Amino acid sequence: MEIDLKNYNPDVRHVNDMEEVMYDQAWVEDTVNTDLYYMYRKLKIENELRYDITIIPPKMLGQEFVKTKGHIHQGFYGEVYMVLEGEGIYLAQKGDENNIEDVVVTHGKTGDVILIPAGYGHVTINPGKGQLKTANWIAERDQGDFSLFERNQGACYYYIAAPSTGSTSSLQAGSGQAGQWIKNPRYQNVPELRFEEPLKEVPQNLDFLKAK
Numbered sequence: 001m002e003i004d005l006k007n008y009n010p011d012v013r014h015v016n017d018m019e020e021v022m023y024d025q026a027w028v029e030d031t032v033n034t035d036l037y038y039m040y041r042k043l044k045i046e047n048e049l050r051y052d053i054t055i056i057p058p059k060m061l062g063q064e065f066v067k068t069k070g071h072i073h074q075g076f077y078g079e080v081y082m083v084l085e086g087e088g089i090y091l092a093q094k095g096d097e098n099n100i101e102d103v104v105v106t107h108g109k110t111g112d113v114i115l116i117p118a119g120y121g122h123v124t125i126n127p128g129k130g131q132l133k134t135a136n137w138i139a140e141r142d143q144g145d146f147s148l149f150e151r152n153q154g155a156c157y158y159y160i161a162a163p164s165t166g167s168t169s170s171l172q173a174g175s176g177q178a179g180q181w182i183k184n185p186r187y188q189n190v191p192e193l194r195f196e197e198p199l200k201e202v203p204q205n206l207d208f209l210k211a212k
Contacts, residue, residue: 001044001051001135003040003043003044003053005040005053005055008040008043010038010039010040010055011038011039011040011041012035012037012038012039013035013036013037013038013039013068013069014033014034014035014036015028015031015032015033015034015036015061016033017036017069018036018061018069020149020150020151020153021067021069021070021149021150021153021154021155022061022062022064022153022154023061023062023063023064023153023154023158023160023184024061024062024063024064024160026062027061027062027063028061028062031062036056036057036059036061036066037054037055037056037057037066037068038054038055038056039052039053039054040052040053040054040055042140045140047206047207048139048140048141048210049137049138049139049140049206049209049210050137050138050139050140051135051136051137052135052136052138053084053133053134053135053136054068054124054133054134054135054136055131055132055133056068056088056124056126056131056132056133056134057126057131058126058128058129058130058131058132059126060161063160063161064158064159064160064161065089065125065126065127065159065160065161065179066125066126067123067124067125067126067154067159068123068124068125069123069146069149069150070121070122070123070146070148070149070154070155071121071122071144071145071146071149072119072120072121072122072144072145072148073118073138073139073142073143073144073145074142074143074144074145075139075141075142075143075211076118076119076211077118077138077139077142077209077210077211078115078116078117078118078208078209079115079116079122079136079137079138079209080113080114080115080116080136080137080138080202080203080206080209081108081113081114081115081116081124081134081135081136082112082113082114082134082135082136082202083108083109083110083111083112083113083114083132083133083134083198084110084133084134084135085110085130085131085132085133086109086110086126086128086130086131086132086133087107087108087109087110087126087127087128087132088107088108088114088124088125088126088127088132088134089105089106089107089108089124089125089126089127089159089179090105090106090107090108090114090116090122090123090124090125091103091104091105091122091123091124091125091155091157091159092104092105092106092116092117092120092121092122093120093121093122093155093156093157094117094119094120094121096148097148097151097152097186097187097188098188098189099188099189100156100187100189100190100191101191102120102191102194103156103157103190103191103193103194104120104193104194104195104196105157105181105193105194105195105196106195106196106197106198107195107198108198109198111200112198112199112200113198113199113200113201113202114198114199115199118211121148121149121155123149123154123155125159127159127179137202137206137209138209139209139210139211152184152186152187153184153186154184155184156183156184156187156190157181157182157183157184157190157193158181158182158184159179159180159181160179160180160182161178161179161180162178162179162180163180181193
């Protein structure tokens with residue numbers, strides 16, 4: 001779906017909006033309040049679903065790769081993401097700070113499709129040197145709830161720059177930069193990461209995105 005974003009004004013997420021969820025708090029204290037990513041909402045409404053686009057320019061948040069704030073859906077909704085440009089890492093977690101039942105990571109590149117199951121909170125990360133342009137289909141009535149991520153300083157795992165010696169838990173991004181996953185100590189009972197491959201096309205019927 002081709003949409004000229006020049007005709008739309010995005011909502012902008014700034015550094016100050018993200019302070020509560022960042023890994024590198026020392027960096028936050030010393031940096032200026034700049035733009036981090038851009039959200040173009042309700043570009044299309046179809047069959048009770050809305051189509052959005054988010055653009056995440058490449059940036060390091062201190063030691064951490066730039067990411068979205070993270071949210072869980074207030075209703076029991078799923079979401080479908082499409083990578084329009086660049087590459088993204090999509091982390092989805094089920095549970096709360098007392099017990100994470102499952103945490104899954106999908107690494108997508110241009111043309112890939114990522115499914116976020118209902119009941120999972122999630123974060124999108126740009127691990128590359130170029131911008132990540134990602135679109136999504138979601139229920140029109142859905143509202144994101146950021147509170148779990150705000151009170152626990154982000155998701156249950158952080159994706160940070162790997163040490164030069166490398167790490168067995170690192171993921172090599174297409175840009176040549178390596179990242180390392182580390183657990184967020186504010187969460188209890190966090191399982192090891194589970195990795196899934198992206199889909200290659202959007203499901204023809206998206207009715208499953210609407211809560212029963």
